[in-house]
Amino acid sequence: MEISYDGTAFSGWGIQPVLRTVQGELEKALATIFSGHLPAPTLTVAGRTDAGVHALGQVAHLDLTAEQWLSLDAPLRGKKTGGATNRTASLTRMLNGLAGHRGEIHVREITMAPDGFDARFSAIWRRYSYRIADFQAVRNPLMRNHTLWYPANLDVTEMNRAAASLTGLHDWASYCKPRERASTIRTLQEFTWHRSQDGVLIAHLRADAFCHNMVRALVGATVAVGEGKLASTDLVDLRDERARTSVFKVLPPTGLALMEVGYPEDADLRSRAEASRARRDLATAGTEQPSLTSERLSD
């Protein structure tokens, strides 16, 4: 399923006790929809977004039992339905009616997954965007829920140059919030800044996967360049020191959105998922040997 959400009022994607999360709302809806065929399905997601982070192209999958799948044929609006397309459309409508009634979460589409598909482990890249309104005149109250209002005017040419200098396969320890036994080696495939037609600064970042806080740290570092506080070359030097630093800020989640997740051709889905899972298991067992030439964990 492809999902969009306004993360403002959520404590992130991942389900947590007490706190309101996107996964929590969707799984509560699934428990209602499949209340006659428990246990209810759970969701596996491509990008576990943090509190306050948005998504337009989040991807998750769920596995249904044969009974659950057929239960979606139940009459809807008095019409008897049937067939895969009707079942996924019916599930989409029910989820949007239950979890999306306020419009904060919207399931855009549900389709049958190809054989071997895993929303998390089959993914080969994630693309994020970050929006900043710097000049007074470009601040738009209608977009304030997903645009950071920055209190200084920024030089987009310098920011874009700094962004381009950072791409490639590197150890991003300087730009990641450390997590035990998690690798910080990633391939930053794309990182650009441009000023959109309406004057808003937009960053696009694509990587095989991002480690924790990496997008917001990279954005914060390039903003420091745009403000004249750091030089473009500083960011590469900081990266190559492979140690956390406080010379730039990790920016707030407001401006950040997961835009798109990339998957390989159907035939490669299973092998990609198996490879990702194997590396995750190695890392969890504490035996991973990070190497700049090997492929990395997928989230």
Next chain:
Amino acid sequence: MEISYDGTAFSGWGIQPVLRTVQGELEKALATIFSGHLPAPTLTVAGRTDAGVHALGQVAHLDLTAEQWLSLDAPLRGKKTGGATNRTASLTRMLNGLAGHRGEIHVREITMAPDGFDARFSAIWRRYSYRIADFQAVRNPLMRNHTLWYPANLDVTEMNRAAASLTGLHDWASYCKPRERASTIRTLQEFTWHRSQDGVLIAHLRADAFCHNMVRALVGATVAVGEGKLASTDLVDLRDERARTSVFKVLPPTGLALMEVGYPEDADLRSRAEASRARRDLATAGTEQPSLTSERLSD
């Protein structure tokens, strides 16, 4: 001053007792800013938007006494300021700090008005837009505060044809909520529908002025055409009956925003304002003789 606001949580522009309005918030801030030089200035606005309606290019003016104007020279962040540009910039910052601290209201810019300028009576046209997400896949939770989610798929070609058939100088009584002694004769200069790159349907409407509820009625009527409930020719017939009807819906304020207000060249500001005021006075006195060839009231 040029003002943007998210109208969702406001009971419209116009100040009202108890209710939270955009004018109310801004005038409260002005009373604080000029607390040493009362009475505080009040605002005259180009388009008095209804409850829930947004604005990106609202225009208002205020008159300051010489003392109020000079009081804006007060030191700001320790720096002594002076001169017209610094005073308007200082007023902008203070208003945004007081009325705009939540980001719902944002004063984009304040400039010295040319001689004879009146935000309401000098205006020669108002432009509004209306946004609708019809297909499931184009509904974006991040834009839900200013986009109507419509429960049926709409035919934009038919809607655009219907819109084009309506333009011109006409009596819009069928599309207006009646107000005592207010004329319903207006020139609808532009009315188009298109589907934007991201799939959202956007209407653009421009008129010398709109009568009450006119934009939302026109949008609702063309949506009925897009849904196949009315024919394009029905809308012209309904218009020419000059009587309110219930065959189409007045759509909710969610999708509506005042985008821009047009003014004549500086030299014509005063004569335009005087002509508008004279017609308003005639109408208020109940002696106005609406005629399809005369210019109409400006709001």
